[in-house]
Amino acid sequence: MLTLSATDSQTFELPPAGAVAARCSRILDLGSQESTYEGERRQQRKVLLSWELAELRTDGTPHHISRRFGLSLHEKAALRQFLVAWRGRQFTDDELKEFDLRKLAGAPCMLNVVHVDRAGKQYANIASISPLPRGMVAPELTSKPLVLDLDADDSPAIIEQLSDSLQETITGSPEWRARISTMRTPAPTALDAMDDDIPF
DSSP: OOOOOOOOOOOOOOOEEEEEEEEEEEEEEEEEEEEEEETTEEEEEEEEEEEEEEEEEETOOEEEEEEEEEEEOOOTHHHHHHHHHHHTSSOOHHHHHHOOGGGGOOOEEEEEEEEEETTTTEEEEEEEEEETTOOOOOOOOOOOOOEOTTTSHHHHHHTTTHHHHHHHHHHHHHHHHHHHHHHHOOOHHHHHTTTGGOOO
8 A cells, every 4th residue: 555644733735636747756775674464574675665746735845655665576576566557567587687776766657646544544545656648747856866775875864864753764674773783983093182182
């Protein structure tokens, strides 16, 4: 299910239901997260994809919607099926050997958004995704796409740009904890030892 979680704020605006042009605005490596499949709890590497919609909020800023996927291109994986629908064609054997998700950054699509009610709260779900119809153009993103790869050198700076809840999710992953544990404080230098003697 592609879900944009509603908040408790009374000013929160769901994106309108229906077909809307969009562009992929975020690709975030979440690390391994616990999930339940057929009653069994397990750890699975996850990725969060977000889209900036052509529809605008009342304040003039674009709506966004997101979905988490297991990081897999297995033939039965939700991510692979979703990407096939987005591309409008199957993957080639060569693409399946190595497909870089960074290719999705800024890529346009058509989303079909539906509203659902669960436990008294409304959510916006993506019912389907497809290529843009011929001749239709999605608005350009309002800012540069955000791509987080936990193995990349810029990952700490990217994480700092995310919401508190996403930061908590990512920094709690075993991959991030392992990376942090390998970071070493540089050995002190002679200049460091002089710090106490420097008046300003």
